[in-house]
Amino acid sequence: MDVMDDRAKRIVETAVALAERDGYQAVRLRDVAATAQVALGTVYKRFASKEEILIAALEQESEKLVAKIGKKPVPGSDAQERVRFVFSALTKGLLRRPNLAKALVRSLASGDPNITERVASFHGLITTMVMAAIRGETPGEPAASPVGVDGREQTVSSILQNVWFASFVGWAGGLHDAAQVLEDVDKASELLLAA
């Protein structure tokens, strides 16, 4: 949610474009700088590393996705259906640009301590959505009822999110295809959200 000046925006946009076209390794900072019409030093004035640029991109992309998904109440007649909807939308949204998605996963899992907070915020964003889906609320709105924060729902949504993430990483590494990601989440929610 930080305000980015024009240069920072151009840098992130360029990085997204390059990652989308040819993946992580194609995000060469010299190219980013040149394409964004900015000096390399300016890139490093804004971002501490290549990973940070990509994390900023992830933040931007996921905020867009979440905004789209979170606008309306999650459709579905039971928790399981709603959860499927949310993860499906999330997965398909990311898969629309597979190379970008892989690059973002790589940054997410890089273990760089400097980006821990951004990773946590991404995590929180999804948790919010999944919990809203379980409860049948509109993710973008504050919770209607002051439900206890430490309930089973929180645990379940954390588990589902972990399953999704691990499976998504598996997809990014070529372990299996996108359908498997949805199937993994489906099976887990079946067991955890028995209607």
Added chain:
Amino acid sequence: MDVMDDRAKRIVETAVALAERDGYQAVRLRDVAATAQVALGTVYKRFASKEEILIAALEQESEKLVAKIGKKPVPGSDAQERVRFVFSALTKGLLRRPNLAKALVRSLASGDPNITERVASFHGLITTMVMAAIRGETPGEPAASPVGVDGREQTVSSILQNVWFASFVGWAGGLHDAAQVLEDVDKASELLLAA
């Protein structure tokens, strides 16, 4: 299980030692080569990249761990206890050398298509152990009874493994501490393996 010649072994050992001392970035291939008393070209004759060396290390480390855990029947009077034992042993075994563990996670999640098979084999190793734990068998032994391969147990063990992996990545990224990893797995097995 490939047979590694002396040089390859020295290379991996050196990489492990460096990763253990100071983490991923400290595994400088020039240093690895020098310490292993080998030319840089020889390193690249054996391994296609730095990631591959670390994946070989992961294979070696996880085989050691699995051998140790899988020797005896998993202790515990119900599935939940046995699963806790397995993941606890796995987690603690890896956490004995945190920097190494972080470096290995990073390689695991790197998304490099060249190491997909190794990642899959690591995945399979753990699946075997978790399923044995659920069933109360000795992981090292072939299954006593010809249980159907596609059962609920397989799904549950896959979910638990995903939860463990995602939480472990979270630990590696500084998102939370090791106790949280075990707690996440615990909560999941509580819900999935209700005694």
Added chain:
DNA sequence: CCACAAAATAGAACATGTTTCACTTCTTTC
């Protein structure tokens, strides 16, 4: 408008993963 501080720039320089090369040392085969 002017001086000056902050920001941007071009470009060199450095660190480290990866590749290449010319040369030497093994190993194998006869």
Added chain:
DNA sequence: GAAAGAAGTGAAACATGTTCTATTTTGTGG
């Protein structure tokens, strides 16, 4: 044991992330 090929070696070269520096541009208070 000598020739041929495989493997190893040291060093250079290259690619790209990151840092540094000297210079120029930009924006701001007087």
